[in-house]
Amino acid sequence: MEQLLAEQGWAGIAWPAEYGGRGESLRRQAIFAEELSALGLATPYNRVAMGIVGPALIQHGTEEQKRRYLPSMLSCEQIWCQGFSEPDAGSDLASLRTSARVSATGEHWIINGQKVWTTLGADADFCFLLARTGDGPKHHAISVLLVPMGQPGVQVRPIKQINGEQDFCEVWFQDAVTRIDQVVGAVNEGWAVTMSALSYERSLHLLQRQLRYRKLVRELECATDWAAAGEAAQDALVDVEIAGLALAFAMDDQLAALEGGSAGGGGLSAVDANTSKVYWSESYRRLSELGADLALAGATGSSREWIQECYSSLATTIYAGTNEIQRNIIAERGLGLPR
């Protein structure tokens, strides 16, 4: 499927044409994602590459990096993971300790440390790694390195999640190496590179999430015996329906703002994205819990699917910055409250 999309130029609609994309707006890419979703087709498997690594390279990569990596991301020939969180650097990501130093010959970076919650870690060919490369202030001493995963210095252990899936991992780097030119953007300025790439990721992912949310609301609405479900459940459905509509209209506004954006820039502001993320994730948890409750009570479809949905939803208020951290950012940057 991915290869077919890549061959036809549909894989990276907002990516530049010279690297296998179509050079169109983010909005068009989002509309295409909506159509795929309506056809019941899944989001791309190489989602870290599509969401973060590719846009970061388009914005900050060298010409050689773009030519070498972008086309194979679109075709799924090379799978990417992201090396961000660490056991002692979760919400406080910038305090990460994985280090990279230049080898004696000056030809390589030598990497030591541990990453965790590494999505697609077990399948990845490359890692988009945040590592400490300097002694300066913590946000200005981190670099983004592109690191091959298939080498003796890299070990991966999948982590089994509450929903039974294993799509993220722990990754250990012990004297792992990558070539000296495999740094994205300036050395020690990887934080800024990552933040700008994330604004693109947030935009597209939020759109895809809200589309899935609306699909689930429709399924619940149609498959439920509402007379049997009772008034409390009817009220709960009104709440999740309202949340779905509010998300959709907010997304319409944001898509209009994305009209001029492309994978090379643009996307939601951090505060807008955080606001949507908190609202969406908490609504989604309520929706999937309602679905699981109704399914177990025999008032709607498959309880297995809804329970799975309910367990999976528990991650959403934690990942991509916990909702507590998001609220701090909204209060500080959106309402102007002091740090």
Next chain:
Amino acid sequence: MKSPDHELETSLLDSAHAVFGSVKPRPAGDGPSQLTRTLGDTGFLGLGVKEAAGGSGGTMRLAALVAEAAGRHAAAIHYLPSLIGAHAAAAAGDRKLTDALVAGTTVAMVFFGDGSGTARPAPSTSLGPEVFYMQGNRAPVHVARGERRLEPDHATWLAPDWFDLRLHLDAPVTAIDTQSWPNGLELTHSLTAAAILGLVRGLLTSTSEYVMRRQQFDAPIGSFQAIKHSLADVHIDLVHTRALVFGALDALDSGDARAARLLSLAKVAADRSAAGASRCLQAMGGIGFTWESDVHRYLKQALRLRQWPVPHQQLRTSVRPGS
């Protein structure tokens, strides 16, 4: 490049903020206030009413943006009754009253009756096939024969600048049936919802400023997460509810068949957002409980509009699946 619509909205809103920002609380019973006359001069009181019917034209979206601006300055209660009254009067084909309401030389209150021949006191008004409006020549609204006049202490108990009303049908009212004002209820939902959002946003803004100034434990109280998270929640809710309210209004303006349900759901959502006002009061602490701050003016209007034109729980019940 900004669209002409966008520029029109921006200049209208600048003007609305200037007008509503000058509102001062005033004693009840003085007839149409200077504000009402100023609103008449600006044409705000006829927004969304066709020019041929005596209104100022424009979309319902524009009218709602101005209602929201009124809310931001705790002036929703000065704007909504006459605006909705003008829509009602135009729907009834009463040109003389429409003109007076749009010009701001008289004010009105709209009551939604329950069809039994009585219109209940506005806070507990139930949804029905008839809509009543009445005009006044004194007070903000003069309630005629058979009605207990508003006592000053009654008025001041509620707020310095507005009060509750009770309508009896031996008063000189004009009744409008649903055929002549088919979307009256939806229209009232949309304007009231926008006003609630403005009220809560206005209060959130002033609360945010206050918690940055107020020091305890050698720090502004706004630096504490308990305050930050509570106010962030109000913001998150407002952003999304506002998208729904204005999305529903665009549907109404474009004649979308889903508009009636969207507006009902949007009003349910806005009613829930009114709870943000009491969160702001909590963040302000004791001062928010007094007339020393403006919190009570915002909060009372938000809580009151939550029950109007249809009581919140009743509206909620009406949008349940299968109802």
